[in-house]
Amino acid sequence: MPPPSPSGLFRARSRSHGRSRPQNFGEVDLTPSVVDRLVAIAKPNRARGSAVRKIAALTLAVLGIALLFRGDPESDTVRVVTAARDVAPGQLVTDDDLGISEFSADHLPDGTLTEFADVVGSTVAGPVRRGEIVTDVRVLGSRLARESTGTDDARIVPVRLADAAVSDIVRSGDIVDVLTVEPDTPNEQTNDNKPTILASGAVVVMVTAAESTRNQQxxxxxxxxxxxxxxxxxxxxxxxxxxxxxK
Structure with missing residues (x-):
């Protein structure tokens, strides 16, 4: 048997490596194998590496700026006084009525109280629900008088109404005129006592609960x-x- 030709030997070796080779040395194979693709991916690409580093640096810079403007997350919360249970109007506040909770500083109402001492012993002006943030206008005091009347020179005065039925329908926030009848100033024509307006535009800030008194009077x-x-x-x-x- 004659020895194999060089071209036949070349084709045999090519088939032994699991891929086809050109039929002759003048042909070029443009189809990369799986091995060639893996080798190409594994080779370092300077242009691609530079782009990745730039993107990573830009991302870190943006995150740093965002954290700088955001500030310390711990400093964004404030410990404030809250109601530990429902509190009725006219009730004196005790330690057991209060609790401490943390809230975002951006969502706190004006006048939020942060110390038990600012509330304990005060009289609640209106009903307070469990979990509610306690503010300075929820208890009787000079701030409540100022905020209710809109003037710095304001006071809170307690009165008992002559008609107990009227007391039952008065509610916190009502605006009323206060009247009395002067016994020594009768009307000349009817001989009836003439009503006198003592004050206009009074703001009701609290009404004691009927069950907290011995009788409606x-x-x-x-x-x-x-x-x-x-x-x-x-x-x-x-x-x-x-x-x-x-009114």
Missing amino acids: EQVIMLALPTEAATRVAAASLVNAITVTF
């Missing part, structure tokens, strides 16, 4: 008024019957 309403009007109402309530009209 002892129910008290708290009115926020400028100092002069509050003094006049308080003095008249000592000697005359007091009632209110609603």
Whole structure:
């Protein structure tokens, strides 16, 4: 048998490596094998590596700026006083009525209280729900009087109304006029006592609960008024019957 030709030997060796080779040395194989593709991926590509580094550096820079403007997450929360249970109007606040919770500083209402000492012993002006943030206008005090009347010179005066049925329908936030009848100033034509308006635009800031008094005649309403009007109402309530009209 004659020996194999060089071209036949070349084709045999090519088939032994699992791929086809050109029929002769003048042909070029443009189809890469799987091995060639893996080798190409494994080879370092300087242009691609430079682009990846630039993108990574830009991403880190953006994150750094975002964290700088965001600040410390721990400093964004504030510990504030909250109600540990429902509290009724007129009730004196005790330690057991309060709790401490953390809230975002951006979502806190004005006048939020942060210390138990600012609330304990105060009288609640309106109903407070469990979990509610306690503010300075939820308890009786000078701030509540100022905010209710819109004047710095304001006071809160307690009165008992002559008609107990009126006390039952008065609610916190009502705006009323305070009236009395002067026993020594009768109307000349009818010989009836003439009503006198003691104060206009009084704001009801609290009404004691009926169940907290022995009878309806002892129910008290708290009115926020400028100092002069509050003094006049308080003095008249000592000697005359007091009632209110609603606006």
